[in-house]
Amino acid sequence: MALKGLDIFKITPKTNCKDCGNPTCMAFAMKVAQGAIALDKCPHLSDEVKAQLSEATAPPMKTIKLGVGAEEHTLGGETVLARHEKTFVSKNLFAFTVGDAMSDEANEAAFASTVVDYERIGERMYVELINVKFGGDSARYLELVKRAAGLGRTLILSVSDAAVAKEALELTKGTRPLLNGASAANAAEMAALAKEYAALLGVSAANLDELYDTVAEIEKTGFKDLVLDVSSASAGEAFADAVQIRRAALKNNDRTFGYPSLVDVGAIAPGDEDMQCALAALFTVKYGSIVVMEKMSYASALPLYGLRQNIFTDPQKPMRVEPGIYPLNGADENSVCAITVDFALTYFVVSGEMERSGVPVNLLISDAGGYSVLTAWAAGKFSASSIAKFINEEVAPKVKSRTLILPGKVAVLQGEVAEKLPDWKVVVGTREAIELVKFLKEM
Amino acid sequence: MSALTDLIYGGANAVAGLTEGAVNDAIAKYGEQKEVAFPDTAYFLPTIYAATGVKVTKLGDLPACVGVLKSLISGKEDLGEALNAGLATAVGAEIIEALKYVESADPYAGDSGIGFVPDPIIRSLGVPLVTGDIPGVAVMLGKADDAALVSEIIKGYQTRGILTFLVGDIIEQAIENGVKMGLDFRVVPLGHDVTSVTHVVTVAIRAALIFGAVTPGDLPTLLAYTKERVPAFVNAFGALDAVTVSAGAGAIALGFPVIVDSDLGDIQVPGALESVTDLTKTVAHSLELRNIKIKIREIPIPVAFASAFEGEIIRRGDMHVQFNSTRKPTCELVVMKDAADIEDHKITIIGSDVDTVTAPADMSLGVLIEVCGEKMQVDFEPVIERKLHYWYNYMEGVMHTGQRNLINVRISKEAFEKGLRLKDFGEVIWCEIMDEFASVVDKCQVTLITDEAKVVELRDSVAMPRYDERDARLAGLTDESVDTFYTCILCQSFAPSHCCVVTPERLGLCGAVSWLDAKATKELTPTGPCQPIPKEGCTDERLGKYTAVDEAVSQATQGAVSSVTLYSILEDPMTSCGCFECICGIIPEANGVVIVNREYKGMTPTGMTFGELASMTGGGVQTPGFMGHGRHFISSKKFISAEGGIERIVWMPKELKDSVGDKLNKTAKELFGADNFIDMIGDETVATDSETLLAFLTEKNHPALGMDPIM
Amino acid sequence: MPFKRTPQKFNAAINAMTLGTGDNAVTIGGASVLPLYSFDGDIGNAPKIGVEISDLGLEGECVGMTEFYAGASTPAEMAAKAEKMPGADFVCLRLEGADPNGHNRSVEECVEIAKAVAGAISLPLVIEGCKNNEKDAELFEKIAAALEGKNVLFLSAKEENHKSVGAAVGLAYAQKVGAESSVDINLAKQLNVLLTQLGVKAENIAMNLGSAAAGYGFEYVASTMDRVKAAALGQNDAMLQMPVITPVASEAWSVKEAMVDEADFPEWGPQEDRGVRMEIATAAACLACGSDAVILKHPRSVATISAMVAALK
Incomplete structure (x- = not known):
């Protein structure tokens, strides 16, 4: 406490x-x-x-930085087990995997994951990490490390051979990668390497007891930039370990497990992208700090990144979308305008229903502090003056239509808005988004 | 009373004799093994099954039932005992009717009634009954003197959606007068023998078994269910014989009041057995007696009514008439009255209507809304009154501002041309009160006055004193004067572990939920966000610590917060959601507290702005030393009274000082005799850092400096 | 020093609720630990998966769906195939066509469809309405009567129509009532209180706490479920111990990411894959948060989620 x-x-x-x-x-x-x-x-x-x-x-879970510069990411630092208790602070990171034991085609397919790169509500969505897995061919491995390092993302060096690890670390010097290869057998050696190269160290073990002891062992050397690898052949075990580790740290104040976790869902379900997507979602919700997949496609990224953005939203700071004009269904300057607030959920629900209607609409998002319609109205952030100001400054010069639909919940503003925007026809829309399809079609 | 009990016992004994004879005859004729059953039911002889748990399947089971029946007829001079005898009559009637089905597979083939009502029909009736779509069940029996009048009663029920069962010659009387019959028309003829009334009794009883999951044999629960959940009543017509009276006693035992058209004089039992000799009043009185409320589907006014019109503005040029307090006397008042003083849905217009003036006109308007209800309380009057504003505005072409005696109501030319008149205001008010406040208002009448002298009279002699009374009540409400506090968890959607404890002196921290509001919310939405906390288990008066409060908070926050105090900022202070009007934080250097309101953007002497304070105080966490609260709480004697109360206030933004200054001065004067206490309190024009503030406080000799250390 | 395990056990449990009858009955709920925490104790009945079919057939469905249902032209024929879908625990008939603002299919027609579907399958049946409160109330009453004795779950009773749905489904015909609220623990509880006050027994109620596709406000779903489970288990709140059933398919397949054509967004790749993953990710997240049953539609989703549940048992 x-x-x-x-x-x-x-x-x-x-x-x-x-x-x-x-x-x-x-x-x-x-x-x-x-x-x-x-x-x-x-x-x-x-x-x-x-x-x-x-x-x-001291926080119950260590906050650790991975990568450097623009590619620096924060891991850990969580203080609660459920987001409603306060908030989750460090979103989980995703990785795709290349390796010397994989075929060229498989590696190329994995590298193609870098095409996933887009923005959603102000956040860049891409695969932050590349997991380079050592399979015995050190020359080929190091080539892959070099290539991956050139892609501007932070690496996970999955290698337990200290000599190869050292070479790989040499190639990635100054980028603060994650050296994922420590176990009971090589703990001291790997910790020394990680320390030397300012890398993070991933620790794995056959079971939680062994992992616990190994972490304690490494901590004695004074090195504490650790990541706990809970990957296992079984999804059930990986899940059990991830939950118990996080719970031990946050609920029982057991700092030996107060580190971020890593789970390789690609290794749990090789070749099964659907299952990897399912498991990635599971570990996004519950306690996977780094989720490693074989590769990332838009099909998986769209739901997974959306989910992550939701789960890691601060409950007290709702997500906001950028104010502006959003033409839907091929709307042009002559299409009707409908205004609402910049609360992301409102935007998604309203734009979704409007798209379903097929009616061209200019959806106007005004700056309402990220609140929902009624909250923003009550707080004075969605008022007749704020609407009129937005319309006059941002919308009127760009749109020819002079029909404005107000959210039904602020019907009370209709008269005042109409007074402030005399050349506009101000219409009261529906109270609920779900009624929009009918409303727009009949307009 | 004895005349009544005599009649009941007489009838019950007669039926018992008839039943016993009929059972014996049937056994003699068919033997004990002969099956006896009503068609299409899983509940045997439902009354016997529900009351005793006995499953009658053959004639041989019946003699034992007759024994039970007879044992119910005690003959004691007691109304309760006599009502039991009425139940015996119901059981007897059921047996006699069941025997008809032994004689013939379809004994009602030749009757205009339908006899036994099968289970599937009851299941299909259950839903509209539960939802109030069928608001009540009328049982009409006998033969009326005036067939036309009694048919009007049936039609009256029909238009209100009430399901009516007919027994006796009244069936033919209704048919002659064109009453449409059948389940679809909600008028069901049962049969001509008085015993066929059992077919409606078993409907009520099976409803209890099916929808109330009452265990067969559990008679008290059964009777409670029919009384509370089956909104039935009986209208009996024509001469009353002993059998009819004892059947009526059975109905009363089930909780169904009986209204007769003959004058029973002093053998009437108020609420249970009453006379209504004027048949034009039977419908209204029956509904009132059973407290049946009719759902309003659409408000019959010539303009649209929807929240979408709320924001409509009617300019002077577009208006037909206005009722404006600055030009003509006006007032709006909701008052609670006795039930006897109110005729439901009566709308009275005193003075000329709006069609006597030409636009743009000014008129007076006094609106007196009288309501009554078993659960109505005087405290709800202003709650209802405040809604008038919305209802007026929901009318297309009507604009309303203000409240009490300071209002402005405008009717647009367009609305006037569509036919909107004063009675439509009355309709809207009545319909909305009966809909939105159905849980507290049973009856409502509306009087709209435009006669200027009469408006003045209403305003000055009725409304103004009432407003004053309310204000005095509000001012006089203290935490000591009540025995219940309320939770408010409206904000949990974004602050899951927050729960406001609303007391008379500490309103919700958003400033919007007063103790009276919370109380009304509880009555209007019994399962809603405001739940009562009995003021029990005070373990520390200074802190305002109650075990009942802790339990309620723990429950409401799912265990996230286990203890809150009402009057302390340091020990388990109340949590905050984030919508607080003000934040109070301690400033140990000055041995006091600062209060900052949401609107103030600058720095405070604590070294933190409102925003910074809010980030650590909000979200439902307890942060000792800091808490959110409403503006109104500041001048309360309870304000952080555990730490010494308002004497601790050392700094507030200027605007806040101006807004609460007078009240705070008054409280300060009362509590510690200080004059102009507000002037001793710093603001941003004096200091925004603690050193300067301290110098100011020292200069003013602020009392906080001489108090015990705050921590 | 071994790691000290501290399983989180509760002296309370989620109600177990059985759907269907006889050998093919399916029971959901029953956990006395947090969702999927089988390492802590008894998770009761592992989450179950329903396969959704629509009375509108395969209008606008992707290839994977049309191939799976090839040859099935009526809802009943589809249902027969749906119950054979690998991973299916029950079948959910969604009567979208009843929507008065859409196809406005009559109550009688819907009853016939429901009867045909019920007759075509041996797994338990769940009936989902058209989201129009009045129409659903009418629909459910008649279908509940027609399917009396089949122990069918109806989705859903909402605050607006809980009396009619509760009375018909829960009382008159003793079927199971789904209580739907919109992602708010207090509204969920209030509806359960209202339904039980009406006389519906708590053990005959399942909750649909509201759902959202991944990325579309799922944080509210997650937090509501987290809080409901915490209250049900930690506070032994009997009015929140009903099992949770979440219709995922309808939400997942109606967001832009799952719907737009590949032609419009070539870099996004095939639409079917996007829909399937949206359904899978949303379902996995729901299960992680506390759904005791999810309703899906694509064969790949059903197979994947059932395999995941099996792996976590």
Whole structure:
């Protein structure tokens, strides 16, 4: 259980010296409690106090950076088991797999996963990681590492042979890859390598007990940038391990398991893309930090990335779409306009129903702070003036139609909007999106 | 009373004798093994089966039933006992009717009635009964003096969707007067013998078995079900013989009131057995007695009625007439009355209607809406009154603003031309009250006054005093003066672990849900977001800690929050969803608290802005030292009273100070005798950092500085 | 030092509900641990999969579907094939055609279709309406009567029509009632309370908590299910212990990603693959969050999800 802000405040100097960059000690304490700032930002705390508190304020799951620069990704740092308790913070990453034991065709097919690259609600959707798997042919392996490293993504080096690993790390120096190859047999050696090359280290074991001991062993060396590989031949075991590891860390405060996890669903269901998609969804919802697949296609990416975006949305910060004009069903400047808010879910539901109607409509998304229609209206972010301003500034110059459909739930705005937009015909639409098809067809 | 019980016992004994004889005759004729059953039912002889659990299948089973029947007739001088004898009559009637089916496979072939009602029909009737599509069941028996009048009663039920069963010569009387019959027309003739009334009794009883899952043999549950869930009543016509009276007693035992057309004088039993000699009043009185409400399907007005018209604006040039408080006297008032003082759906217009003026006109308007209901409370009057605004605006071509004696209502020329008149306002108000407030309002009448003098009279002598009373009640409501608090979990969709505890002095933190609102919400939506918390188990008066509150909060948050206090900011403070009007946070340097409202964008002396404070206070987490609340709470004597109350307030944004200043001063004066306390409180024009604030407080000698350390 | 396992056990369980009758009956629910946590304890009955067919036949369906149902021209013929689909546990007849704003098929016609379908299969049957509250109420009453004794689940009773659906389906004809709310734990609970107050027994109610395709507000589905399961098991809240059934197919196949032609979005690849994966990903996510049964339609989805459930048992 994290400390409350007031408990932290009590041990601050209470001088409001601002040396930590905050105006007051209270503000500092509250931010530490939220995990937004580290305790050691206060230069006036005694080492004794710091030591006493660092244990209590340390997050139950380590936050680890993978990759560098634009390709830097955050893993771990979760504090809750269910998103409604607070929020999930680090979205899971996806990887596709190439390897020296695979045929050229298979490798080419896997490399083709890089075509998946698109934007959805302000987020770039692509396969962030490439898993390069060692199968015995080191020359071919290193060639693949080189090629993969040239693609501007971070690598997972799945290799347990220390010599080959060293060469691969040499090729990827400075990119902070994940060296996924530590086990009870080679823990010390691999940890030393990972440390030397500033890589993350993936640890695997035959079972959770062995994994637990191996992690404890590696931690003793002081190296803690770990990822726990729960891959197994069985989906059931992998799932059981992923859940139990995350639960041990967050619920039972067992920091030995306070690390992100990796699961190779490609290895669980080789050649079965449908099953890999199913398992990837499962591990996106429950506790897979890195999900490795054989390859990624749009067919799998579209649902999986959408799901991930949903699951990792902060419950208190709803997803927003970009305000603007969205022509649907081939709408042009003469097509009617329908306005709604920029809450992503509203946009999806409304645009989906409008598309179903087949009627050309200019869907206007106004800046309403990301709230739903009624919430935005109540908060004054979707008002007659905000609508009129948006229409006059953004829409009127681009669209010739002068018919505007308002959401039925804000029928109360009709008169006022009509008054503010005298040359527009302001129509009250339906209360529910599902009624839109009929409404638009009959308009 | 004895006259009534005598009649019941007399009838019951007569039926018992008849039954016993008939059973013996049948056994003599067919033998004990002869099967006895009603057609197409899985419930044997339903009354006997439901009441005793006995499955009668052959004649030999019946003598035991006759024994039970007789044992129900105690002859004691007690109405309850006499009603049991009425049940005996029902059992007897059932046996006699069952024997008809032994004699013939279709004993009703030659009758205009249908006799026994098979199970499938009951199953199909169950759904409309449960949904209120069939709002009630009328049983009409006997022969009326005036066939035309009684037929009007049947038609009256028919137009209200009520299912009517007919027994006796009334069937022919109805046919003669053109009453359409059959299940589709919801008028079902059963038979001519008074015993055929059993066929409607078994309908009610099987409804309890099928839809109420009542265990056969569990008589108390059965009677409770028929009383509470089967909205039936009996209308008896013509001379009353003992058998009819005792059958009526059976109906009363099942919870069905009986209305007769003869004057029973003092043997009437209010609510159970009443006389209505004026047959034009039978329908209304029967419905009222059984508390049957008719669902309104469409409001009969000449303009459209929908929320889509809510935002319509009617400009002066487009208006036919307006009722504007600044020009003419106006008022709107909902008052609760006794049931006897209200004639349901009565709409009265006093003064001239809107078709006597030419556009653009100004008229006076006083609207008096009188309601009554078993669950109606005076506290709900303003809740209903506030809805008037919406209902007016839902009418196409009508615009409404304001409330109480300060309103403006406009009717557009177009709406007027379509035929909209004052009575339509009455219709809308009546229909919407009966629909939306059905759970609390049983009857409603609306009076619309345009006569200026009479409006003034209504406003000054009725409405204004009532408004004042309400305001006084609101001001006088304290946490001590009530025995119930309420939860409010409206915001859980985005703050799952948040639950507001609404008390008279601490309204919901959004500022929108007062204790009265919560109370009304509970009555109107019994399973809704506001649930009552009995004010029980006070373990710490200072903190405002109650075991019942903790239980309710724990339940409402699925265990996420196990304990909240009502009056402390430091110990288990109430959680916040995110829609709070204000946030209060402690500032230990000043030994007090600052309060910041949502609208204030700048820095506060705590070193945090509203946004920063909100991010740590919202989301349903408990953050000791910080909490969200409504503006109204600030001037309450309960405001963080555990930490010393309002004396701790050291800083608020200027706008907030202006808005709560007067009330806060008053509370301060009462609590600690300070004059102009608000002037001792800092704001952004004085300080936005704690050092300057502290200097200001010292200069003003703010009382917080002299209090015990806040933490 | 071995890893200390701390299984999360509860003194409460999700209600087990049986659909259908006799040897082919199927039971859903019964878990006393969080969804799919078989390593913690008893998951009761592993999640079940329903195969959806529509009274509108195969209008606009992709090749995989038309090939599977080749030769079937009526809903009954389709149903006979559907119950043989590898992985199928029950059949779900969706009466889309009844929608008054669509084909407006009559109640009588729908009853005949339902009877024919029920007669053609031996697996349990679930009836899904057309989402029009009034029409569904009428439809369910008549179908519940026609299929009396078959122990059919009806999707769904909503707050607006719960009285008629509850009374007809749950009381008059003793069938199973699906209670549908829109992704909100309190609304779900309220509807269950209303239905039980009406007299429908809690054990005869299944919940459809509302669904969304992956990417389309699935976070609300996930959090609602998380909270419902937490309350049902952790708080022993009897009004939330009903098993959860989620119709996935209709949601998954109606989003843009699953619908648009390859010609319009060539880089996205074949439409059928996209639809199948949307259905699979959504179903897997629903099961992870707590669905005790999902309703799917494509043979590939049914095979994949049933294999996944088997692997997680």
